[in-house]
């Protein structure tokens with residue numbers, strides 16, 4: 001009986017390892033390789049930690065299985081009488097602390113590159129692509145008019161969309177993230193980006209997309225009953241396509257079908273923004 | 277084999293001459309720590325079933341979204357035709373977590389085992405403040421009442437509480453922010469406050485008792501690990517709880533209108549916010565303030581939910597391996613380190629919150645460092661089993677499960693402690709996997725073991741080994757099948773708290789896996805009835821237990837089973853630490869109780 005329990009306790013960790021080994025092949029893994037440069041570095045870190053952790057997992061469980069197995073077939077009247085070992089304590093305090101410190105320090109610069117504003121790519125900071133405002137339960141996106149830069153307050157010639165963020169591909173872009181009501185979180189799994197949108201704060205985040213593609217954008221901070229359906233997309237497209245997308249948006253929003261009026265209203269908007 | 281012992285010389289149960297206090301004072305409003313401990317055990321066990329039922333509701337929705345739930349559905353969600361609406365879904369996981377954390381895990385550790393074991397293990401006749409102790413139990417009931425009332429508002433025009441157990445403002449602070457942020461949230465905050473009051477009364481009592489009332493000879497470094505766990509937990513609670521209580525009141529003031537006027541304190545709400553067409557908010561508070569306060573307590577609560585059981589497992593493990601604890605002092609220091617570091621790691625719950633990124637770095641280092649004492653403990657437990665004469669009974673099985681599951685939970689913590697990786701994992705199912713491995717996998721299995729181990733002391737009878745093993749088998753298998761795949765869901769990027777993840781195409785293929793997990797969860801849920809049957813059945817029909825059924829060393833095994841009012845027949849005198857198993861000083865048996873005087877008198881028959 002005792003032996004079968006030992007096998008029971010060996011079975012589960014083994015199963016866990018097997019499942020993890022097979023998981024990528026079965027689609028139980030990342031939705032795809034990271035599509036951003038920082039994302040790729042995050043994935044590398046993940047795999048590095050995965051290797052370290054797997055070694056520790058196997059090591060501790062082999063140890064556990066071994067001592068259990070020995071204990072199950074222990075025949076002497078008395079167990080080993082020992083209160084511990086000073087040397088072992090020293091070893092298994094210093095070795096793990098070295099490893100943990102290594103992990104902690106090794107990843108610092110990924111974090112710094114992602115969040116510390118002085119480390120943001122300057123070209124992204126100079127011209128934020130859009131302001132993204134989360135609200136129950138949608139994402140509102142405000143672009144500056146073609147050729148202008150994004151202002152903190154809305155301008156009359158700003159372009160608006162809902163649940164559809166377009167960015168130019170292949171270079172770092174920055175967005176200003178805010179919330180209109182409660183907390184939300186801007187989560188693009190494929191780009192490995194996540195940042196809470198906090199009412200009262202405007203939080204700049206930067207990322208890039210290494211290929212032209214469409215990614216899911218969802219909310220990762222509980223914001224009410226409709227939290228699960230804040231479904232949106234991020235479209236990464238070439239500079240040319242992005243420009244024509246904005247131009248098209250501009251035409252849609254300021255062109256009411258009557259050619260002369262259209263030019264008038266957009267001119268009016270422009271003069272209004274200039275006079276401010 | 278019976279051991280003659282000075283403390284046992286007097287077998288008269290009336291030795292203390294306590295007068296009979298009558299039924300109500302004896303069993304209901306009792307000031308006896310043992311009765312209170314048992315009350316504190318029975319209540320969370322029942323709450324465990326409630327919390328479990330709520331969890332099955334959550335799991336049902338994830339496996340069979342928008343389909344009527346059988347059995348439970350017709351009762352709970354009758355208004356929606358047995359189907360779970362998104363509002364109900366948010367309420368279900370909010371209540372599930374609140375019940376499990378505040379009404380099960382916290383009270384079952386400090387409340388049940390703390391109460392029952394502290395006086396017995398240190399050789400005291402009761403707690404330092406017996407009446408306060410009684411109040412600490414009875415203050416659980418307003419908490420249960422308010423949580424229940426909060427839940428019950430779901431039947432009315434408003435929904436039940438729906439801001440999650442973390443209750444982040446602004447969602448929770450503005451009544452118009454969500455259907456569940458109305459009266460339900462206020463009631464929920466009352467519930468939280470009463471849990472806090474109850475814990476605080478317990479905490480003061482435990483500290484005082486452990487400092488002042490130890491039996492002669494019970495020096496600090498002769499205390500069993502359980503007592504160390506309880507002691508450090510009590511200190512933690514005393515320092516961490518006031519912060520949560522204050523935060524709770526602040527949120528309450530943010531919500532209520534004072535004196536009939538629209539004055540909200542706005543501690544957590546920035547100015548000029550218009551939520552759902554409500555009046556714009558005034559006054560500039562900050563939502564992150566709540567997160568700092570909440571996690572300052574709630575990360576410490578993580579230790580509160582773990583340290584006692586770490587102690588208990590150390591005690592059970594030595595008994596079942598017939599071996600001294602490997603590295604007693606390192607074990608004590610690592611407990612203290614987990615508690616101490618636990619005060620400076622709360623920010624790891626807020627890496628993506630928008631706080632100063634430099635804080636993210638410091639919190640990452642402290643969080644990495646807290647994994648170190650955890651690792652030291654694991655190595656020492658394995659060292660304790662090494663070379664032992666292992667008894668594979670229910671107690672031992674649960675202890676091994678504790679160690680194994682704690683390893684998994686600790687290791688998944690490393691991924692999340694790494695800030696860049698946590699950017700991806702935060703608020704996904706990876707987090708859910710992590711804390712279920714530590715809270716259910718470690719703590720609850722430790723508690724299952726603890727119940728089996730100390731049951732004979734509580735009721736004078738043994739629990740059934742067969743039932744215990746079946747329960748363990750089903751729980752362990754069910755647990756791993758339910759929760760291990762959650763790591764993979766997290767890696768696949770499935771966010772937590774989603775009523776319908778499959779709305780997002782990249783998650784669609786995870787449905788079959790979720791169905792498998794739900795079925796495992798149902799099996800595991802039903803297995804808990806075996807625990808209840810075993811527990812309540814054994815009270816009446818269990819095999820009679822002797823004083824020391826496990827041949828253990830601690831003081832609690834010197835007292836009769838169950839101990840009378842006043843516990844010990846005479847004050848026990850302690851001569852050594854609690855872990856002298858297989859000592860070469862005695863040759864006819866493999867244990868040496870803390871009270872034994874050497875040489876043992878006349879080779880007993």
Ligand code: HEM
Nearest residue numbers: 578581582624625647650686689690692693702703711714
């Ligand atoms: C090895 C030590 C541990 C480390 C490094 C660690 C790390 C973390 C981190 C970084 C998070 C936040 C993740 C996020 O939300 O993005 C977290 C969440 C959590 N941990 Fe741990 N943890 C450890 C041990 C424990 C233990 C022992 C417990 C409980 C007994 C625990 C319970 C929790 C809970 C309940 C949460 C999530 C709360 C929530 O968001 O609802 N952790 N842990």
Ligand SMILES: [Cu+2]
Nearest residue numbers: 219221223227
């Ligand atoms: Cu949301």
Ligand SMILES: [Cu+2]
Nearest residue numbers: 575578622625
């Ligand atoms: Cu924490």
